[in-house]
Amino acid sequence: MTETTLGGGAQAASTSLNNPKVAAAVRIGLAWLIFGALLALAFSLHETPGRGAAASLSLLIGVALGVIFQRGRFCFFCILRDFIEHRNSSGMFAILSALAVGGIGYVIVFGAFMPNPSGQGLPPDAHIGPVSWVLVAGGGAFGLGMALSGACISGHLYRLGEGYTRAPFALFGSLLGFGVGFLTWHTLYVETISTAPIAWLPKTLGYGGSLAVHLAALSALACLLLRYLPELPAQAGGKITWQKLYQTVFVARWNPLVTGALVGLVGTFAYFRVAPLGVTSQLGSLTRTALNGAGLLADRLPGLDTFAGCATRVVHTVTNNGLLIGSLVAGSLAIALFTNRFQLSRLTLRGALTALLGGALMGWGAMVSLGCTVGTLLSGISAFALSGWVFGGAVFAGVWLGIKLRLPE
Amino acid sequence: MAFRRLVTLFALAILIVSGFAAPSLRARADLPERAVVSTEWLAARLDDPKVRVVEVSVVPGVFERGHIPGAVNFVWHTDLVDPVIRDIASPEAFQKLARAAGINNDTTVVLYGDNNNWFAAWGAWIFTIYGHEDVRLLDGGRAKWERENRPLSVRPASHPEGNFTAKPARREIRAFLPDVLAVVKGEAEGVIVDIRSPAEYEGRIFAPEGFQELAIRAGHIPTAVNVPWGRAVKEDGTFKSVEELRQLYASVGVDGSKKVYVYCRIGERSSHTWFVLSKILGYDVAQYDGSWTEWGNAVGVPIENPAGTVWGRQ
Numbered sequence: 001m002t003e004t005t006l007g008g009g010a011q012a013a014s015t016s017l018n019n020p021k022v023a024a025a026v027r028i029g030l031a032w033l034i035f036g037a038l039l040a041l042a043f044s045l046h047e048t049p050g051r052g053a054a055a056s057l058s059l060l061i062g063v064a065l066g067v068i069f070q071r072g073r074f075c076f077f078c079i080l081r082d083f084i085e086h087r088n089s090s091g092m093f094a095i096l097s098a099l100a101v102g103g104i105g106y107v108i109v110f111g112a113f114m115p116n117p118s119g120q121g122l123p124p125d126a127h128i129g130p131v132s133w134v135l136v137a138g139g140g141a142f143g144l145g146m147a148l149s150g151a152c153i154s155g156h157l158y159r160l161g162e163g164y165t166r167a168p169f170a171l172f173g174s175l176l177g178f179g180v181g182f183l184t185w186h187t188l189y190v191e192t193i194s195t196a197p198i199a200w201l202p203k204t205l206g207y208g209g210s211l212a213v214h215l216a217a218l219s220a221l222a223c224l225l226l227r228y229l230p231e232l233p234a235q236a237g238g239k240i241t242w243q244k245l246y247q248t249v250f251v252a253r254w255n256p257l258v259t260g261a262l263v264g265l266v267g268t269f270a271y272f273r274v275a276p277l278g279v280t281s282q283l284g285s286l287t288r289t290a291l292n293g294a295g296l297l298a299d300r301l302p303g304l305d306t307f308a309g310c311a312t313r314v315v316h317t318v319t320n321n322g323l324l325i326g327s328l329v330a331g332s333l334a335i336a337l338f339t340n341r342f343q344l345s346r347l348t349l350r351g352a353l354t355a356l357l358g359g360a361l362m363g364w365g366a367m368v369s370l371g372c373t374v375g376t377l378l379s380g381i382s383a384f385a386l387s388g389w390v391f392g393g394a395v396f397a398g399v400w401l402g403i404k405l406r407l408p409e
Numbered sequence: 410m411a412f413r414r415l416v417t418l419f420a421l422a423i424l425i426v427s428g429f430a431a432p433s434l435r436a437r438a439d440l441p442e443r444a445v446v447s448t449e450w451l452a453a454r455l456d457d458p459k460v461r462v463v464e465v466s467v468v469p470g471v472f473e474r475g476h477i478p479g480a481v482n483f484v485w486h487t488d489l490v491d492p493v494i495r496d497i498a499s500p501e502a503f504q505k506l507a508r509a510a511g512i513n514n515d516t517t518v519v520l521y522g523d524n525n526n527w528f529a530a531w532g533a534w535i536f537t538i539y540g541h542e543d544v545r546l547l548d549g550g551r552a553k554w555e556r557e558n559r560p561l562s563v564r565p566a567s568h569p570e571g572n573f574t575a576k577p578a579r580r581e582i583r584a585f586l587p588d589v590l591a592v593v594k595g596e597a598e599g600v601i602v603d604i605r606s607p608a609e610y611e612g613r614i615f616a617p618e619g620f621q622e623l624a625i626r627a628g629h630i631p632t633a634v635n636v637p638w639g640r641a642v643k644e645d646g647t648f649k650s651v652e653e654l655r656q657l658y659a660s661v662g663v664d665g666s667k668k669v670y671v672y673c674r675i676g677e678r679s680s681h682t683w684f685v686l687s688k689i690l691g692y693d694v695a696q697y698d699g700s701w702t703e704w705g706n707a708v709g710v711p712i713e714n715p716a717g718t719v720w721g722r723q
Contacts (some may be wrong), residue, residue, distance in 0.1 A: 112564060113470075114473070116565075124470035125470050272474070275470075
């Protein structure tokens with residue numbers, strides 16, 4: 001608490017950042033500045049012709065995700081590693097909670113978007129993808145890449161805001177991986193993906209039945225994971241005070257169930273107003289545009305542009321998805337500064353190279369799977385897509401294998 | 410006395426000024442109400458059970474994330490065409506669709522959509538083909554409704570089943586390749602209007618920017634005149650006045666004295682011009698929905714290609 005007290009008598013004259021009071025003032029000032037700038041940008045985007053509400057909402061959704069991911073440590077790799085290596089399942093409950101709340105939210109939105117799910121077609125732009133061995137391979141590669149680089153793509157984005165120096169290498173690696181993905185796409189599409197089934201549970205079970213199965217499956221997983229929950233610290237009773245509130249919101253790691261529920265809510269809002277959550281569309285589009293510009297990739301990739309998912313395009317502007325991931329990094333940075341969690345990690349050559357390679361594996365996996373742990377797993381399972389579950393299983397297997405092979409070390 | 414006269418003059422001035430200042434509050438007097446309705450007109454009739462609003466937008470999720478309250482959604486790609494045999498929706502399928510939307514034989518159907526009402530106009534053409542009389546377009550389309558900050562709803566509307574009965578297709582407002590060929594050869598009387606951009610018409614490009622080249626020849630149907638669809642609307646997307654429209658088409662010899670044939674690339678933009686010529690100006694018009702993707706690819710069919718562009722040649 002004392003570090004947030006501003007001002008300070010005689011020492012205030014010193015401008016050295018070694019002075020903890022000055023450092024805190026700079027940190028907190030910067031955090032406010034970033035939040036203020038993001039808010040101002042959201043307002044101005046809303047008034048910009050050709051941008052409008054979808055753009056400013058994308059920006060605000062990114063900020064919300066940055067804050068939630070950072071405060072709740074919602075990092076798929078850290079969560080899976082805690083479980084696989086340390087037999088600690090507490091983070092897993094954040095994922096289950098996100099999927100449960102997301103599923104309820106999606107049912108409500110689906111009911112408005114497409115009242116009768118048994119008719120022809122799928123709800124607009126929901127992440128319901130084809131299921132084939134390519135999806136399994138993509139998920140497996142993605143999981144291995146997570147283990148090798150230390151986080152998934154969304155994890156790297158928010159940890160970049162915390163000063164994780166491997167993140168830029170991993171993100172750059174993912175751009176290269178996307179490139180490999182685009183070059184392999186045509187063969188994979190013609191040979192396999194074009195005839196792969198697209199399974200969507202509400203087609204057969206309706207929305208009510210699907211939600212029942214969805215929640216039952218998540219509950220069953222929760223029951224299995226319950227015995228791996230660590231003992232909770234004794235909770236002090238008493239009145240809620242400002243100090244306690246501050247402690248809960250800005251100091252302690254957010255409760256996994258709350259973190260997950262917030263992610264599920266934001267995911268629902270995003271689908272309702274803009275598009276399903278995803279963090280790879282702008283990254284993939286960057287690579288696609290570069291390859292296209294260099295004459296290495298055709299304008300059209302047959303099949304790719306017809307699937308819902310983290311769509312990539314040849315673009316020369318910042319898309320709504322670009323605004324989302326940019327503000328995710330900025331939001332995470334601002335809250336990390338505010339709560340004194342920003343610290344540049346030490347970078348080794350080995351760390352940089354493994355991050356680059358892991359990033360490339362993730363990029364390829366996310367490209368052929370039409371999304372990552374956010375776009376395909378979170379937004380897919382919330383939408384009752386079989387593809388989300390298959391990708392999730394493959395990612396788990398990939399991370400498990402990576403940890404057994406001691407890749408993270 | 411002078412004071413009273415001043416007051417009267419003042420009141421008169423206010424009346425005149427407000428009459429000029431608020432023309433948007435009235436329906437557009439310069440267009441037939443039976444064909445085009447203003448946003449004001451529609452906003453006042455959203456609860457009228459005799460009026461049914463239909464959105465035809467092509468961008469997925471546009472209707473779902475907010476539509477005019479009470480509107481139903483027709484999907485162009487699946488509801489209004491038969492993608493398997495490349496044809497318009499069958500009478501059975503269209504009757505089922507219209508009934509599910511709560512449309513009766515005497516319902517006033519108001520269509521609107523994204524992309525300048527192109528696909529909504531296609532919907533109006535299909536309604537007319539199957540004999541529904543009262544079909545209108547919302548002036549300025551979806552964009553104008555949004556611009557005016559009018560309410561949108563995300564709740565799906567449910568209307569009681571209608572009794573719309575599809576009549577036998579009105580062949581005279583649809584043209585097939587042989588019909589158009591007969592005009593080109595001078596065996597039938599008519600005037601052909603190409604509503605694509607001048608660059609497409611002259612054969613400099615095969616398709617508009619960003620679209621796939623679906624025809625292997627560039628150019629236009631011989632004898633066709635070029636009036637890009639966009640010349641029928643003002644900058645804000647609303648239709649020009651009847652007089653302006655009459656002059657626009659008369660300047661290229663389209664005056665209603667001969668049957669008119671309109672075409673574009675796949676028939677969506679020319680639906681817009683079909684609507685202008687037939688519903689607003691009352692001319693005898695057929696749409697050639699096979700359009701350039703059929704004509705440009707058809708074997709042994711003549712074209713004019715002023716630019717001389719040849720597909721695949723450097």
